[in-house]
Amino acid sequence: MSRHYEPSPPLSPLPSITLRGYGETMWLEGRAVVLEQKGLRRRIPVEAVEEARAVGRGRRSVEIALWGVDGAPGPVFILKGRDAASAGRLVEAANRARSRNGPPQGGAALVEERPTSTSGRKKGLGLTRRERAVGIALLHVYVGGFALLAWAGEPQQAALWLLGVMPALFGLLIVVPSLRWAWKRWTVRRRGVMVVAVFARKEGKRTFFRYTDLEGGTHEIEPDYAARGIGGDPKRIEVVYDRQHPSRAVCSLAASTLVWRTAGVTLAGGLLLSLAFLMMPLQLILLALSG
Structure with a gap:
């Protein structure tokens, strides 16, 4: 049976939840999951998310699985977190807001990427x-x-x-x-x-x-x-x-x-x-x- 895409209705913004990792951060903003990792900031709308999962040791890390195309699995973004409670709350909020059906073009097409701002940051002592x-x-x-x-x-x-x-x-x-x-x-x-x-x-x-x-x-x-x-x-x-x-x-x-x-x-x-x-x-x- 073909999958019919039903976009999420305009709802209130997601709760403000942040999960910090080791030099990486994931947080909820508006109706999206934002992942700052390896010099890139990805804004992942909830419509692109198939499932969020708490994984890893102590369930402190989070996986964001995106919808694929034509039944194929989509990409998965992982953040190795440091706090199980924050990871659990973030996963719960993302799963509660996500769409039950994926977009025809897949979730990856909805993800916005841009380099993170490095102004004011210098390596070492900053000299x-x-x-x-x-x-x-x-x-x-x-x-x-x-x-x-x-x-x-x-x-x-x-x-x-x-x-x-x-x-x-x-x-x-x-x-x-x-x-x-x-x-x-x-x-x-x-x-x-x-x-x-x-x-x-x-x-x-x-x-x-x-x-x-x-x-x-x-x-x-x-x-x-x-x-x-x-x-x-x-x-x-x-x-x-x-x-x-x-x-x-x-x-x-x-x-x-x-x-x-x-x-x-x-x-x-x-x-x-x-x-x-x-x-x-x-x-x-x-x-x-x-x-």
């Missing part, structure tokens, strides 16, 4: 080649300065030089990320477009908003904790995205927030770097003057 070179040069200066003071018979100044790396390190940890954050905001806003982003999903303690660029592409942003909702609505915020790189965006912030952050970085970072200067380079200056 560029220039930043690594600067770090190596500073390390040589640090070791060389300590050796010079010790060789000159200045143990007290050598000790101050040795300990001075702590305020320098903490000062740089405050100042450098803040400067990079400020540079990103300036470059994006200088050539950016302001749009409204709406709440998309929540993954653990992280919240994601979605916005659409002028070309119709959709992107996600993890908002600044200080971003305020439009008209008091926490599910709608203003963001500015870069025309040249639409996936690169920043949240609109109140002027008072920017002022307080600038003041905090200037005071805390400036104080620590000043202390580091007194404990490190100044020792070489004093040594040169005493000679």
